[in-house]
Amino acid sequence: MPRLAFVVLFTVLLSDFAASEIYPGKKWDVIEEPESVGFSNVMLKQTKRIFERMASNAFIVVYKGQLLISWGNTHEKLDVFSVRKSFLSSLFGAFSETGQIDLNASLEALGIDEDDKLSATEKSARIIDLLRSRSGVYHPAAYTSFKKTIQRPDRGSYKPGEHWFYNNWDFNVLATIFHQLTETDIFSAFYNKIAKPIGMQDFKASDGRFHKEYLSRYPAYPFRVTARDMARFGLLFARSGQWRGNQIIPEAWIKESTRTHSVTSRRNSKSVGYGLMWWTVRPGRRHFKNRLGDDAFSARGNGGQFIIVAPSLDMVAVHTTDWKWTKKKVKAGQVGKLLRAVLKAKLSN
Numbered sequence: 001m002p003r004l005a006f007v008v009l010f011t012v013l014l015s016d017f018a019a020s021e022i023y024p025g026k027k028w029d030v031i032e033e034p035e036s037v038g039f040s041n042v043m044l045k046q047t048k049r050i051f052e053r054m055a056s057n058a059f060i061v062v063y064k065g066q067l068l069i070s071w072g073n074t075h076e077k078l079d080v081f082s083v084r085k086s087f088l089s090s091l092f093g094a095f096s097e098t099g100q101i102d103l104n105a106s107l108e109a110l111g112i113d114e115d116d117k118l119s120a121t122e123k124s125a126r127i128i129d130l131l132r133s134r135s136g137v138y139h140p141a142a143y144t145s146f147k148k149t150i151q152r153p154d155r156g157s158y159k160p161g162e163h164w165f166y167n168n169w170d171f172n173v174l175a176t177i178f179h180q181l182t183e184t185d186i187f188s189a190f191y192n193k194i195a196k197p198i199g200m201q202d203f204k205a206s207d208g209r210f211h212k213e214y215l216s217r218y219p220a221y222p223f224r225v226t227a228r229d230m231a232r233f234g235l236l237f238a239r240s241g242q243w244r245g246n247q248i249i250p251e252a253w254i255k256e257s258t259r260t261h262s263v264t265s266r267r268n269s270k271s272v273g274y275g276l277m278w279w280t281v282r283p284g285r286r287h288f289k290n291r292l293g294d295d296a297f298s299a300r301g302n303g304g305q306f307i308i309v310a311p312s313l314d315m316v317a318v319h320t321t322d323w324k325w326t327k328k329k330v331k332a333g334q335v336g337k338l339l340r341a342v343l344k345a346k347l348s349n
Contacts, residue, residue, distance in 0.1 A: 054334060073227075133171070143222075202226040305321065
């Protein structure tokens with residue numbers, strides 16, 4: 001076969017394979033008969049009873065691009081807290097090929113400082129260090145819990161890149177850097193670059209806001225998002241940044257941002273890693289106490305906001321709470337138990 005003909009045939013076959021993957025349209029396609037995709041309807045009904053005993057707001061499971069589970073208030077916009085960080089990471093990815101962002105640019109070069117002045121060492125931290133939460137800048141920051149405030153190392157304890165610490169200063173400054181380099185705010189950019197192309201049903205640029213505190217020059221950036229829109233975002237990452245034949249986020253960024261760059265200092269650090277503002281799974285380990293594959297990763301927000309992506313299983317799970325109203329949070333372990341029940345409902349081949 002001539003080389004040109006082979007290339008054309010390969011391209012057609014690749015396109016047919018991509019077209020065979022299911023994506024939601026204006027609304028999600030629903031799996032009406034779980035048995036048709038290999039799940040026990042009886043066991044899923046038992047799983048729903050677990051969900052109904054939890055202080056959850058919504059739970060979604062997407063299987064092969066369709067809704068297997070859609071329970072609770074999936075259309076309700078809620079503060080998703082630290083899930084916002086994975087949203088911002090995706091924007092750095094979406095703009096990474098434009099030449100506007102140099103991940104090795106230092107805080108010094110970008111003119112980043114605080115009223116009480118950063119040291120020369122702190123200013124040597126680069127954008128990539130902030131994305132990894134390894135800046136070594138332990139300055140007070142907006143939107144930081146009391147627990148994280150008391151855990152924060154003393155300033156000057158580590159050089160940039162030396163130490164992982166879940167640091168809201170890093171995450172907040174990244175929003176300012178993004179605006180400075182792209183000349184667009186993160187909420188408009190997220191709507192135009194991601195939400196609109198993948199057909200998010202509910203998100204608008206007005207669903208984001210900036211939250212500033214006297215502690216720092218740099219504000220936090222809370223998002224209000226529905227569970228069903230979070231599921232689209234998770235599916236975008238499960239599909240390596242592609243959506244209906246369009247590369248929304250470079251595949252290389254998806255791989256780089258969701259691989260383990262750091263072993264975390266969490267209690268269950270043997271299994272949890274950290275990428276570029278995504279939580280990751282280390283090889284052979286569990287994620288949410290389940291075998292989701294070594295390529296699994298998640299976005300996590302305070303109180304029980306989760307996007308769990310398991311590409312090897314072609315599955316995305318989303319869990320939300322409205323704990324500011326109910327005063328009840330849901331822990332990762334509880335969501336893991338719920339997910340385990342879903343996985344047990346998968347019938348053996």
